[in-house]
Amino acid sequence: MANKKYDLIIIGGGPAAIAAGIYAARAKINTLIIAKTFGGQMTRKTVSIENYPGFKSISGADLVKKFVEHLQEYNVKIVSDSTGVIKKIGKTFSVKTAHEGWFDAMAVIVASGADPRPLEVPGEKEFIGRGVSYCTACDAPIFADKAVAVIGGGNSGFEAALALTKYAKKIYILEYAAEVKAEESNINLAQKSKKIKIMTSVEVKKILGDKFVSSVEYQNRRTGQAAALDVQGVFVEIGSIPATGFVKDLVDFNERDEIIIDSRTCATKTAGLFAAGDVTDVQYKQIGIAAGEGVKALFSVANYLRK
Ligand SMILES: Cc1cc2nc3c(=O)[nH]c(=O)nc-3n(C[C@H](O)[C@H](O)[C@H](O)COP(=O)(O)OP(=O)(O)OC[C@H]3O[C@@H](n4cnc5c(N)ncnc54)[C@H](O)[C@@H]3O)c2cc1C
Structure with a gap:
């Protein structure tokens, strides 16, 4: 035909x-x-x-x-x-x-x-739909009273974090570079929020969990020190x-x-x-x-x- x-x-x-x-x-x-x-x-x-x-x-x-x-x-x-x-x-x-x-x-x-853009670290693919999300609008309510990490300190990351304040109890914004790169108004709002913690020079290494995400392993790029955050959700906002x-x-x-x-x-x-x-x-x-x-x-x- x-x-x-x-x-x-x-x-x-x-x-x-x-x-x-x-x-x-x-x-x-x-x-x-x-x-x-x-x-x-x-x-x-x-x-x-x-x-x-x-x-x-x-x-x-x-x-x-x-x-x-x-x-x-x-x-x-x-x-x-x-x-x-x-x-x-x-x-x-x-x-x-x-x-x-x-x-x-x-x-x-x-x-x-x-x-x-995916983060491409171990655990990311495995936990999609079980804690890892690329869509705050779709998934934010799932994280009511939970701690979450937003990967990426650009505008999308800040918008995601601000939207999550309606649900999550704690939100970590993890930025790879030494400084965040979002609109001034979004940075101001995030800094005023008691729920949001902005962390820079952070390289996320691994997403861990069992049935659901339970933590994120990262390295502090300034000090070289490895550490982990207990979170039940990871929102990837890196472009x-x-x-x-x-x-x-x-x-x-x-x-x-x-x-x-x-x-x-x-x-x-x-x-x-x-x-x-x-x-x-x-x-x-x-x-x-x-x-x-x-x-x-x-x-x-x-x-x-x-x-
Ligand atoms: C979190 C976030 C917040 C934003 N906030 C704002 C804002 O406040 N104000 C603003 O002006 N802009 C904002 N933007 C940017 C804005 O949304 C984009 O610039 C705009 O949507 C781009 O439009 P587009 O039509 O080029 O592509 P998209 O919006 O990406 O649409 C592409 C479409 O193509 C379809 N498609 C993809 N591949 C195929 C295929 N192979 N076959 C058929 N269809 C396909 C997709 O399904 C989709 O419907 C925001 C973006 C994000 C991610």
């Missing part, structure tokens, strides 16, 4: 993909969106979003709902599936999904965002890995494995293949930026298809 054909396939379900989808529908471009999930990183947001224009304060879940409702106002075909491969044969892209097979298009926008496995041969990557794009157009090195949002080397990663990059990519697609 011949592959189903579209003008454009958008890969992703975060703000970049959804914004591109809305603009594509309004430009009457025959579009398919392939999304593993909808909402992307906004669904991991543990405190309310307070910097997306038009909303003084809104939860990640509510903002996702509004994005998806807006998209569904238009006639855009959506497939809930994971993209496995993209090939370009002549001028046509063929995109394979895990369950729904192959789809063809003249242009593709990759807006597949990023996934949490992200762009989701690009399916597009390896068609694009170039920077040192962070982000897709290199022309910042004026979102074009990649392959004609007709565009990328937008956190999966790219765009300098700053925010919802507003991802949505704007999705719109930019769509205008470039419209130009490309016209030619």
Whole structure:
């Protein structure tokens, strides 16, 4: 059977993909969106979003709902599936999904965002779902009255720790570097909290437990001393890995494995293949930026298809 054909396939379900989808529908471009999930990183947001224009304060879940409702106002075909491969044969892209097979298009926008970066220490994989988590929004209530470690002293780590103060009795923020690197307001809030202890120059070595996590072994990088913390939960907040496995041969990557794009157009090195949002080397990663990059990519697609 011949592959189903579209003008454009958008890969992703975060703000970049959804914004591109809305603009594509309004430009009457025959579009398919392939999304593993909808909402992307906004669904991991543990405190309310307070910097997306038009909303003084809104939860990640509510903002996702509004994005998806807006998209569904238009006639855009959506497939809930994971993209496995993209090939370009002549001028046509063929995109394979895990369950729904192959789809063809003249242009593709990759807006597949990023996934949490694992810590890669012994015990991490074994205790996923048994104390180790990458999603404070999903798992914080499990740790009511427990002690937890948040690995990573960046903004995500601080946000996770602040969200956990509603549940956990003690929260250790463990930062590898000599200084934390979060927004001043988050650092101030954490310093004021009696529940949060910020520890720097800490290298986590091992996560230990039996049925559930019971402690974290670490080394103090200043003194070289080994020590352990009794915790029942470990939240890993050390950055992200762009989701690009399916597009390896068609694009170039920077040192962070982000897709290199022309910042004026979102074009990649392959004609007709565009990328937008956190999966790219765009300098700053925010919802507003991802949505704007999705719109930019769509205008470039419209130009490309016209030619
Ligand atoms: C904890 C946290 C808090 C944040 N807080 C804020 C904030 O307050 N304000 C703000 O502006 N920004 C915030 N951000 C950043 C913001 O969420 C991201 O910059 C934004 O979501 C990036 O959008 P995106 O569309 O590029 O990718 P993502 O949001 O990562 O979405 C990618 C989508 O692609 C899908 N996908 C991935 N691989 C495939 C595949 N192979 N096939 C099909 N689909 C696939 C995923 O399922 C997902 O739906 C926060 C991020 C985090 C992690």
